[in-house]
Amino acid sequence: xxxxxxxxxxxxxxxxxxxxxxxxxxxxxxxxxxxxxxxxxxxxxxxxxxxxxxxxxxxxxxxxxxxxxxxxxxxxxxxxxxxxxxxxxxxxxxxxxxxxxxxxxxxxxxxxxxxxxxxxxxxxxxxxxxxxxxxxxxxxxxxxxxxxxxxxxxxxxxxxxxxxxxxxxxxxxxxxxxxxxxxxxxxxxxxxxxxxxxxxxxxxxxxxxxxxxxxxxxxxxxxxxxxxxxxxxxxxxxxxxxxxxxxxxxxxxxxxxxxxxxxxxxxxxxxxxxxxxxxxxxxxxxxxxxx
Numbered sequence: 001x002x003x004x005x006x007x008x009x010x011x012x013x014x015x016x017x018x019x020x021x022x023x024x025x026x027x028x029x030x031x032x033x034x035x036x037x038x039x040x041x042x043x044x045x046x047x048x049x050x051x052x053x054x055x056x057x058x059x060x061x062x063x064x065x066x067x068x069x070x071x072x073x074x075x076x077x078x079x080x081x082x083x084x085x086x087x088x089x090x091x092x093x094x095x096x097x098x099x100x101x102x103x104x105x106x107x108x109x110x111x112x113x114x115x116x117x118x119x120x121x122x123x124x125x126x127x128x129x130x131x132x133x134x135x136x137x138x139x140x141x142x143x144x145x146x147x148x149x150x151x152x153x154x155x156x157x158x159x160x161x162x163x164x165x166x167x168x169x170x171x172x173x174x175x176x177x178x179x180x181x182x183x184x185x186x187x188x189x190x191x192x193x194x195x196x197x198x199x200x201x202x203x204x205x206x207x208x209x210x211x212x213x214x215x216x217x218x219x220x221x222x223x224x225x226x227x228x229x230x231x232x233x234x235x236x237x238x239x240x241x242x243x244x245x246x247x248x249x250x251x252x253x254x255x256x257x258x259x260x261x262x263x264x265x266x267x268x269x270x271x272x273x274x275x276x277x278x279x280x281x282x283x284x285x286x287x288x289x290x291x
Contacts (some may be wrong), residue, residue, distance in 0.1 A: 009049050014040055016070050021125065034112035035106045035119075039077040042095030046130025046184040048073045049282065050210075054189025054203050057274045064129035065192045069136060071124035074186055075146050078116035079155075079181075081109055088159070117146075130192050138191045141184055150180035170245055171212065178218070193208040202271045206279075209265035213258040214286050219246040222256055225290065263286045 021036045023029040055065045070128035084091040084099035085106065092102050101109035124142065127135045144150060154177025157169065186207035190200045216262050223246055245252045269276040 002278070002285055003181055005119070005278060005281075006049065008047070010045050011067070012075065013045055013048055013070060016066060020070065020119075027055060030104065030262050031108055031111050031115055034081075034100055034108050035074075035116055036078075037103060038081050038100045038112055039074060039116065041097065043073070043077070046282070046286065047076050047181055050182065050185040050207065050279075051189040051192075052185050053132060053279050053282070056189075056191045057272055057276065057279065058190050058195040058199065059274070060193045062129065064127065067127045068124050068188060068192060071120040072142065072188070074116045074120035074123070075142070078113040078120070079151060081116070083155070085109060088155075089102065099253065127192070131194065134192055134194055134237075138188045141147035141187055141191060143179040146183035150176055150184070154178070154180060165243075167245065167248065170243070170248075174212045174215040174245075176229040178215040179208045182211035182214065183207035196272075199272070206265045206268035206283075209261045209268065210283050210286060213261040213265070213283075216245060216254050216258040217262070217287065217289065219291070220251055220258075221243040222246075224251060258287055 017036070017040045021032060021039060023032045023036070026032070051069045052071055053067055059163050081093060081100045084094055085087055091099055093099060097103070099109075100112055104112065109210055121139065121143070124139055125135070127138075143256040146152070154175070158177055183204045184207070187200050189263035190203045195203075222244075245257070249257070262283050266280060269279055
């Protein structure tokens, strides 16, 4: 059931990306092609799906939130392009193919990330069929969580020497680097649906819990998986001398920790009156995934 749901969302999102990121004979088509490469091919579309599912959970059954969902995925894609750059993690594989800078060169990859980030906010600002005050509130929420106090801040912590910091700092990195975009995806779905602030806060908490579990599983997979399954090079944390919770506490303990955070995410959904079946299934899928 979840596989069919994800495939349906992926098809609809990809058809929009195919139009949005279309090269049309301009002198700068190379960067557009890089944006397509980084966004359309591969990707589970977890963040836009979370946004759209919370939008539905809060009583909306239209397609008006799709611009925002696409914008969120574009921001996620830009972060991966930049994360792979030689000045960051220097990874050569992403989603089972050469990373953007290997396929298009460093300069175009850098500009591709810049373009995706900028075009994302342009696209989100064109959201129609939703009250403008909700759109503005959602834009502010997105900018806050994608910026210095969110995803960017988490990346900075991740790049630093964390071998001598305590576990709380590592969890703060997880909360920001991965959790911020997942959290804002859930919150924006509620905001665009016009939900009360109390539901927005609960959705944020769900996203934050799922985000921490997601990053723990990512670190486990970097340790125990293989390149073919994962679609990117494994052992990158060790290669970059990164300390992780998995290194400190071990794989089995961290699996139980990820389950704990996932169970706490389930509890957040108990506060909603609508059907949370898909969101529960999605959280379980993220916990149990092998790539």
